[in-house]
Amino acid sequence: MKDRKGMRLVVVGHGPTAHRLIETLAGRGFEGTVTVVGEEPRPAYDRVALTSYLSGKSVEDLTYPVPDGVTVRTGVRVTAIDRASRTVTTDAGDSEPYDVLVLATGSAPFVPPVQGRDLPGCFVYRTIDDLDAIRDASRDARAGVVIGGGLLGLEAADALRGLGLDTHVIEMSGRLMPRQVDEGGGSVLRGHIEGLGLTIHTGAGVGSIEAGPDGRVASLVKPDGEAIEAQVVVFSAGIRPRDELARACGLEVGERGGIVVDEGMRTSDEHIYAIGECALAGGMVYGLVGPCNTQAEVAAERILDGQAAFTGADMSTKLKLLGVEVAQFGAMSGALDVTYMDPVGGVYKRLFISDDAKTLLGGICVGDAAPYNALRPFVGKPLPGAPSDLLFAGAGKATVDLPDDAQVCSCNNVTKGKICEAIADKGLTDVQGVKDCTRAGTTCGSCVPMLKQILVKSGVDVGKALCEHFPHSRAELFDIVNVRGITTFSQLIAEHGTGRGCDICKPAVASILASLGRGHILDGEQAALQDTNDQFLANIQKNGTYSVVPRIPGGEITPDKLIVIGEVARDFGLYTKITGAQRIDLLGARVEQLPAIWRRLVDAGFESGHAYGKALRTVKSCVGSTWCRYGVQDSVGLAIALELRYRGLRSPHKLKSAVSGCARECAEARSKDFGIIATEQGWNLYVGGNGGFKPRHGDLLASDLSTDDLVRTIDRFLMFYIRTADRLQRTAAWLENLDGGLDYLREVIMEDSLGICAELDAQMERHVSTYVDEWRATIEDPDKLRRFVSFVNAPGVPDPSISFETERDQIKPVLIPLEVTRR
Amino acid sequence: MTILDEMPALAGHWTPVCSYTDLLPERGAAVLVGDRQVAVFRTFDGALYALGNLDPFSGAYVMSRGIVGTRNGEPTVASPMHKQVFSLVTGVCADDPGVAVPTYPVRVTDGTVEVSVV
Numbered sequence: 017m018k019d020r021k022g023m024r025l026v027v028v029g030h031g032p033t034a035h036r037l038i039e040t041l042a043g044r045g046f047e048g049t050v051t052v053v054g055e056e057p058r059p060a061y062d063r064v065a066l067t068s069y070l071s072g073k074s075v076e077d078l079t080y081p082v083p084d085g086v087t088v089r090t091g092v093r094v095t096a097i098d099r100a101s102r103t104v105t106t107d108a109g110d111s112e113p114y115d116v117l118v119l120a121t122g123s124a125p126f127v128p129p130v131q132g133r134d135l136p137g138c139f140v141y142r143t144i145d146d147l148d149a150i151r152d153a154s155r156d157a158r159a160g161v162v163i164g165g166g167l168l169g170l171e172a173a174d175a176l177r178g179l180g181l182d183t184h185v186i187e188m189s190g191r192l193m194p195r196q197v198d199e200g201g202g203s204v205l206r207g208h209i210e211g212l213g214l215t216i217h218t219g220a221g222v223g224s225i226e227a228g229p230d231g232r233v234a235s236l237v238k239p240d241g242e243a244i245e246a247q248v249v250v251f252s253a254g255i256r257p258r259d260e261l262a263r264a265c266g267l268e269v270g271e272r273g274g275i276v277v278d279e280g281m282r283t284s285d286e287h288i289y290a291i292g293e294c295a296l297a298g299g300m301v302y303g304l305v306g307p308c309n310t311q312a313e314v315a316a317e318r319i320l321d322g323q324a325a326f327t328g329a330d331m332s333t334k335l336k337l338l339g340v341e342v343a344q345f346g347a348m349s350g351a352l353d354v355t356y357m358d359p360v361g362g363v364y365k366r367l368f369i370s371d372d373a374k375t376l377l378g379g380i381c382v383g384d385a386a387p388y389n390a391l392r393p394f395v396g397k398p399l400p401g402a403p404s405d406l407l408f409a410g411a412g413k414a415t416v417d418l419p420d421d422a423q424v425c426s427c428n429n430v431t432k433g434k435i436c437e438a439i440a441d442k443g444l445t446d447v448q449g450v451k452d453c454t455r456a457g458t459t460c461g462s463c464v465p466m467l468k469q470i471l472v473k474s475g476v477d478v479g480k481a482l483c484e485h486f487p488h489s490r491a492e493l494f495d496i497v498n499v500r501g502i503t504t505f506s507q508l509i510a511e512h513g514t515g516r517g518c519d520i521c522k523p524a525v526a527s528i529l530a531s532l533g534r535g536h537i538l539d540g541e542q543a544a545l546q547d548t549n550d551q552f553l554a555n556i557q558k559n560g561t562y563s564v565v566p567r568i569p570g571g572e573i574t575p576d577k578l579i580v581i582g583e584v585a586r587d588f589g590l591y592t593k594i595t596g597a598q599r600i601d602l603l604g605a606r607v608e609q610l611p612a613i614w615r616r617l618v619d620a621g622f623e624s625g626h627a628y629g630k631a632l633r634t635v636k637s638c639v640g641s642t643w644c645r646y647g648v649q650d651s652v653g654l655a656i657a658l659e660l661r662y663r664g665l666r667s668p669h670k671l672k673s674a675v676s677g678c679a680r681e682c683a684e685a686r687s688k689d690f691g692i693i694a695t696e697q698g699w700n701l702y703v704g705g706n707g708g709f710k711p712r713h714g715d716l717l718a719s720d721l722s723t724d725d726l727v728r729t730i731d732r733f734l735m736f737y738i739r740t741a742d743r744l745q746r747t748a749a750w751l752e753n754l755d756g757g758l759d760y761l762r763e764v765i766m767e768d769s770l771g772i773c774a775e776l777d778a779q780m781e782r783h784v785s786t787y788v789d790e791w792r793a794t795i796e797d798p799d800k801l802r803r804f805v806s807f808v809n810a811p812g813v814p815d816p817s818i819s820f821e822t823e824r825d826q827i828k829p830v831l832i833p834l835e836v837t838r839r
Numbered sequence: 840m841t842i843l844d845e846m847p848a849l850a851g852h853w854t855p856v857c858s859y860t861d862l863l864p865e866r867g868a869a870v871l872v873g874d875r876q877v878a879v880f881r882t883f884d885g886a887l888y889a890l891g892n893l894d895p896f897s898g899a900y901v902m903s904r905g906i907v908g909t910r911n912g913e914p915t916v917a918s919p920m921h922k923q924v925f926s927l928v929t930g931v932c933a934d935d936p937g938v939a940v941p942t943y944p945v946r947v948t949d950g951t952v953e954v955s956v957v
Contacts, residue, residue, distance in 0.1 A: 548919035
């Protein structure tokens with residue numbers, strides 16, 4: 017056992033806990049072989065985020081990466097464990113020998129023995145396959161019932177509501193979420209959920225489930241005889257550990273199920289561990305991601321001969337369900353308590369305190385969970401302030417200082433001390449760095465605002481200042497320019513900055529001025545702010561020549577225009593290539609050739625493609641319903657309309673978009689800053705997608721929008737991004753760093769929670785109505801044209817350092833050997 | 840290649856290159872002096888500076904197209920290719936002080952900009 021080099025580790029079950037185990041082992045350089053056998057047809061995925069699958073996340077988005085060197089067998093079930101020969105047998109007919117076996121078989125939803133529970137239309141809520149089946153069944157359904165009003169039950173109810181069903185929830189106990197809230201919290205929570213149109217039945221059981229004439233579920237009858245119409249029934253009445261394999265091979269199991277393990281997560285057989293929801297640790301089965309992750313880490317440590325121990329876990333929870341924040345931490349009772357209840361605003365908060373009124377024991381929050389982050393670390397410790405103040409702790413600025421041993425991230429068990437240590441040792445400067453180094457904030461994300469505060473308190477300048485010339489962030493400069501009506505860089509730096517700027521702040525301010533419609537980018541002083549690409553309205557290439565990219569909206573172009581591009585390229589000796597954005601790049605133009613090239617292009621009806629700017633690039637499209645036999649909407653028409661609407665819009669970084677005419681997604685819209693996918697009813701809008709260095713699929717912001725609603729939503733999304741993003745921050749990173757994320761974005765731009773939508777609309781309207789083609793304006797202005805020369809004292813002489821050779825029948829730059837002058 | 844001793848200009852070697860008004864505040868312009876490419880810059884306060892136009896990091900003659908600014912109060916230009924910042928006064932690269940571009944004397948006579956390249 018000590019020689020881990022040849023150790024054969026077999027893991028049964030491939031869920032989040034198994035993933036955490038193999039990831040931890042891989043990260044610690046485990047040298048043995050690892051084989052994971054999982055019965056689901058796919059590798060482990062994020063079950064906490066399961067419901068997001070129904071609102072547009074793909075299986076790939078949710079799937080965890082498999083560490084190198086690990087063998088994962090999906091769709092294979094272990095049927096028996098032979099402890100004597102140390103092998104497991106699978107339903108694939110083979111066996112796997114092991115030196116160490118880890119059982120991570122998870123749990124199965126508990127389905128109470130009611131009549132009709134096996135009818136078609138009855139489901140559980142645990143796997144992606146379950147969700148696919150629920151979605152299919154919901155297509156022709158009108159109403160659904162969820163049995164169980166706990167955390168998972170309400171999540172399932174949210175899913176049914178999202179699928180358009182009239183949704184009922186049946187809960188045995190007297191209130192919703194009985195494990196997390198008390199009676200007062202339960203009634204406030206119920207008020208919120210009923211306000212969304214769901215029907216709640218508490219203190220209710222299930223008499224029977226009745227079939228209709230088609231043999232499928234038609235209704236659910238309560239013991240009191242009341243019948244609830246439902247074509248879909250979801251059982252979410254608790255979980256049972258999957259301990260059948262352990263039972264069959266004689267491992268010790270608990271009276272009510274669960275594989276008995278010691279502090280090191282080892283079962284009654286020293287070669288077998290059990291972790292996650294199948295394990296009974298200290299008499300408890302843990303169903304929350306945080307404790308399960310800790311168990312996985314403890315088992316990994318023990319396999320590596322370490323001494324880690326699992327001695328229980330913080331069962332605190334904070335979540336947002338159906339738009340309501342719910343949080344519970346520490347104990348749910350105490351000698352003394354302080355309660356705040358606002359039934360009108362739908363807020364309930366209660367803190368439990370020891371009888372000497374000195375120690376915080378726990379708390380419950382519904383409707384406003386701000387105290388959770390601030391107070392959870394103080395459970396069992398002296399109260400950090402007057403109880404009445406603490407009820408409102410966490411609102412606005414941090415009001416309390418955390419002790420070092422306070423747990424900040426409960427999903428990954430990271431303390432404040434660990435985070436501070438990482439910040440100091442590794443010189444971390446941002447939240448992403450803290451996430452990468454400590455894992456804090458990487459699971460549910462609720463502690464991210466706290467990570468920011470800790471960074472600030474650790475004396476880290478969170479990098480807000482744009483550069484040495486401005487102490488402001490880009491978003492702050494945007495507000496200053498907007499509110500104060502500033503029109504020049506000189507005015508801005510004189511009043512709000514120092515020095516004369518640099519290559520960081522000048523283009524950033526130029527972009528802000530352009531976003532706010534303060535004139536042509538080469539007018540007056542603005543010209544000197546632009547990066548070389550914007551100065552010459554073309555993209556600089558490695559030999560100092562430029563590329564020319566005419567706009568081809570939606571990728572649609574006439575033969576005549578194609579011929580013009582070909583002729584221009586031929587006449588000016590340019591290299592041509594089709595870009596990834598459905599347009600044509602002409603490369604190798606000298607700076608003095610640009611005006612003549614563009615005169616030809618403008619005469620033929622082309623406009624600047626803004627390939628050189630931090631601006632809208634292209635709105636790519638598939639061929640759409642006009643030609644494609646699968647298309648359900650005119651994707652080309654919409655792409656052209658959007659490209660013409662947002663052309664020339666300056667933004668913190670480049671903007672890409674695409675429109676797909678059906679769910680086959682040929683335009684790859686989900687990899688764009690804003691992507692649109694046609695549905696039978698309208699358009700689905702995805703935002704925050706990105707290709708590039710760190711690919712990210714866009715998140716579904718809204719579904720089945722009419723074209724008008726779609727355009728208004730994109731208008732506001734873009735303007736809100738332009739107003740608040742950091743310099744060179746793509747929408748993907750912006751969205752990931754936005755406090756409150758997608759929900760917050762929806763509130764701001766779809767529900768107008770900040771009251772700024774009218775202003776965002778007006779700013780976009782101004783952009784659309786004042787747009788002029790930058791290249792046309794340039795070739796019509798002799799003053800601007802004067803700058804397009806090789807040498808001011810020899811405008812007729814081309815730069816002698818530029819030369820070309822031929823490759824595959826086109827030009828290719830000849831590069832000058834580099835001669836760096838070292839002193 | 841050493842460039843340090845090019846600095847002192849000899850009287851009589853001034854070459855007129857353009858009129859002062861051809862230069863825009865906080866921008867550069869490329870001029871050809873013999874077969875040498877020089878980037879001439881006019882800063883916000885009206886002062887002139889001249890550097891070699893070759894960006895030593897990329898090998899392209901593009902320094903005149905960089906963004907003019909200041910670093911700790913000293914006038915600078917950032918290469919448009921990969922944004923290394925050079926002092927307009929000394930030619931030394933602020934991001935990599937082992938690298939420098941040549942500097943040339945420049946002056947205005949009767950509204951005409953003159954550069955001295957020995």
